Amino acid sequence: VPQAVSERVLVFAPLGRDAVVAAGILTEGGIEACVCADLGELCEALDEGAGAAVIVEEALMNSDLARLVRWIGDQPPWSDFPFVLLTLRGGGLERNPSAGRLSATLGNVSFLERPFHPTTLISIVSTALRGRRRQYEARERIDDIRRGEALLERRVEERTAELASANRQLAAQIGEREKAQSALRQAQRLEAVGQLTSGVAHDFNNLLTVVLGNVRQLQKGQLDATTARRLDMMAQAAERGAKLTHQMLAFSRRQKLEPKPVDLNETVLSMRDLLQSTMGGSVAIKTLLHPSLWPAMIDPTQIELVILNLAINARDAMEVGGSLTVETANVTLGAPRRPEEPAPGAYVMLSVSDTGSGMSEEVFTKAFEPFFTTKEVGKGSGLGLSQVFGLAKQSGGGVRIDTALGKGTSVKVYLPRAHMAAGQATAVAPRLSHGGDKAAVVLVVDDDSAVREVTAGILQDLGYGVVEAGSGGAALDALEDGAIIDLALLDFAMPGMNGAELAREMRARRPDLPVLYATGYADAGALTEAGDEEIIHKPFDDDELAAKIAAKLHPQKDNVVRLRH
Numbered sequence: 001v002p003q004a005v006s007e008r009v010l011v012f013a014p015l016g017r018d019a020v021v022a023a024g025i026l027t028e029g030g031i032e033a034c035v036c037a038d039l040g041e042l043c044e045a046l047d048e049g050a051g052a053a054v055i056v057e058e059a060l061m062n063s064d065l066a067r068l069v070r071w072i073g074d075q076p077p078w079s080d081f082p083f084v085l086l087t088l089r090g091g092g093l094e095r096n097p098s099a100g101r102l103s104a105t106l107g108n109v110s111f112l113e114r115p116f117h118p119t120t121l122i123s124i125v126s127t128a129l130r131g132r133r134r135q136y137e138a139r140e141r142i143d144d145i146r147r148g149e150a151l152l153e154r155r156v157e158e159r160t161a162e163l164a165s166a167n168r169q170l171a172a173q174i175g176e177r178e179k180a181q182s183a184l185r186q187a188q189r190l191e192a193v194g195q196l197t198s199g200v201a202h203d204f205n206n207l208l209t210v211v212l213g214n215v216r217q218l219q220k221g222q223l224d225a226t227t228a229r230r231l232d233m234m235a236q237a238a239e240r241g242a243k244l245t246h247q248m249l250a251f252s253r254r255q256k257l258e259p260k261p262v263d264l265n266e267t268v269l270s271m272r273d274l275l276q277s278t279m280g281g282s283v284a285i286k287t288l289l290h291p292s293l294w295p296a297m298i299d300p301t302q303i304e305l306v307i308l309n310l311a312i313n314a315r316d317a318m319e320v321g322g323s324l325t326v327e328t329a330n331v332t333l334g335a336p337r338r339p340e341e342p343a344p345g346a347y348v349m350l351s352v353s354d355t356g357s358g359m360s361e362e363v364f365t366k367a368f369e370p371f372f373t374t375k376e377v378g379k380g381s382g383l384g385l386s387q388v389f390g391l392a393k394q395s396g397g398g399v400r401i402d403t404a405l406g407k408g409t410s411v412k413v414y415l416p417r418a419h420m421a422a423g424q425a426t427a428v429a430p431r432l433s434h435g436g437d438k439a440a441v442v443l444v445v446d447d448d449s450a451v452r453e454v455t456a457g458i459l460q461d462l463g464y465g466v467v468e469a470g471s472g473g474a475a476l477d478a479l480e481d482g483a484i485i486d487l488a489l490l491d492f493a494m495p496g497m498n499g500a501e502l503a504r505e506m507r508a509r510r511p512d513l514p515v516l517y518a519t520g521y522a523d524a525g526a527l528t529e530a531g532d533e534e535i536i537h538k539p540f541d542d543d544e545l546a547a548k549i550a551a552k553l554h555p556q557k558d559n560v561v562r563l564r565h
């Protein structure tokens with residue numbers, strides 16, 4: 001019956017017939033014996049595995065035992081290999097120092113003095129094998145423990161990795177949430193500032209209407225040179241004020257836009273001279289225009305203002321010798337990272353980049369807020385970028401700033417793509433000149449008596465008769481009283497009944513009555529029912545007022561006058 005290598009007994013007795021005899025005895029006793037011819041073979045057999053070794057003492061005398069000693073020393077912790085040393089007669093430990101040395105070298109060794117009885121050899125070898133089997137069992141237990149430990153370690157590692165990844169995800173989610181919250185806060189702040197701004201702009205427009213209207217009235221009289229100059233200065237100041245309120249309204253996205261398909265490449269090219277003179281000679285202007293740029297859906301006048309605004313900002317940020325780059329491109333954007341960026345989608349991009357100072361983190365976060373400026377008093381009002389932002393948002397796009405301190409800034413304006421080619425849009429309808437029936441009567445409705453008075457003055461100067469009303473109710477009363485009224489000029493934003501509601505009530509009574517809206521608060525949302533030809537912006541431009549009234553009173557005539565902007 002072949003037994004496992006681990007159960008065999010190595011017999012090393014190179015001299016005489018001892019090996020054969022010992023092997024014979026062991027085989028007889030049912031123990032597999034394996035004879036080794038020299039020390040080398042013995043060591044190799046030990047490497048392969050064995051249960052015990054029987055060695056004659058003299059085989060180890062005068063031999064180089066280094067390899068054997070190394071093998072014994074290198075045994076794993078569970079192993080203590082049993083040797084049976086066959087000594088010569090009288091060579092017992094007590095009288096034999098060399099045997100003592102061998103005992104120390106071999107470690108687990110039993111001595112058997114020759115000659116011996118075969119059963120003694122078998123019993124000693126069997127005992128050694130039994131001990132060896134215990135060692136095997138210990139090995140298995142150690143291996144089990146090691147496997148268990150490795151498994152545990154792997155579990156711990158896996159669990160640690162899982163926790164780490166959960167932790168990372170959590171951190172990422174927290175980061176995302178914080179980002180979203182701060183974006184929301186920023187958006188809410190812009191919205192709140194927008195509401196405040198539009199309220200201020202509205203009241204301001206009424207004040208400016210009064211100032212400008214009265215100044216214009218006075219300018220019509222006989223004036224000495226000084227008074228005329230003073231009135232001019234007042235008119236200019238009031239007009240500048242009107243421009244500011246216009247910018248404020250642009251930020252709060254309450255302006256009436258006239259979007260149409262625009263080829264931005266053409267816009268940029270047509271502005272080159274203007275840009276160059278704005279920037280001064282020391283700044284190089286580059287244009288990178290995409291050859292097959294999509295048309296953008298945008299108010300053409302407003303986008304020119306945007307480009308000019310951005311170019312002025314760039315100029316102010318640059319020393320002598322900088323360069324300005326105006327670029328156009330078709331882009332597709334992913335999720336926005338900041339509230340001023342547009343929703344995902346395809347856009348026409350226009351960017352204005354400079355090699356100027358760049359913005360600090362603080363300036364960057366506040367740049368779009370109205371009245372935020374780093375420029376000295378009188379140099380900047382802080383409305384430029386807020387106007388850009390307002391226009392882009394109201395047009396259905398967005399903006400984005402890329403900036404690096406000391407390197408430069410790039411402001412990108414994203415505009416919605418028009419699905420009609422530029423120039424295909426309907427031409428601006430020709431407007432009619434005034435000079436029609438001057439005897440017509442205009443009903444002026446405005447809750448602000450000063451505004452009403454100024455308006456009435458202008459209309460009377462134009463030759464119209466005027467009926468005034470301070471509220472929607474009073475206006476309806478005037479109609480019902482049978483007053484002769486040819487046209488109604490309604491303030492849009494009034495307490496109680498607003499202009500649109502009042503118009504509806506009036507039409508119920510006089511379906512053919514022409515109506516115009518006066519507004520400093522061109523709320524694009526609320527005024528959707530009115531076309532541009534029905535809206536007059538406060539503060540009034542006399543020519544515009546005259547032209548629009550005449551056009552309403554005599555719609556069939558088509559003697560054309562181009563309105564100035």
Ligand SMILES: Nc1ncnc2c1ncn2[C@@H]1O[C@H](COP(=O)(O)OP(=O)(O)OP(=O)(O)O)[C@@H](O)[C@H]1O
Binds near residue numbers: 374
């Ligand atoms: N290209 C730029 N490079 C560096 N900083 C800029 C740039 N554009 C804007 N800024 C910073 O953002 C601020 C706000 O710009 P914004 O155009 O809104 O107002 P402003 O230029 O100060 O005044 P306004 O445009 O009303 O005359 C600026 O004061 C400036 O600090």
Ligand SMILES: [Mg+2]
Binds near residue numbers: 312313380384385
């Ligand atoms: Mg500016």
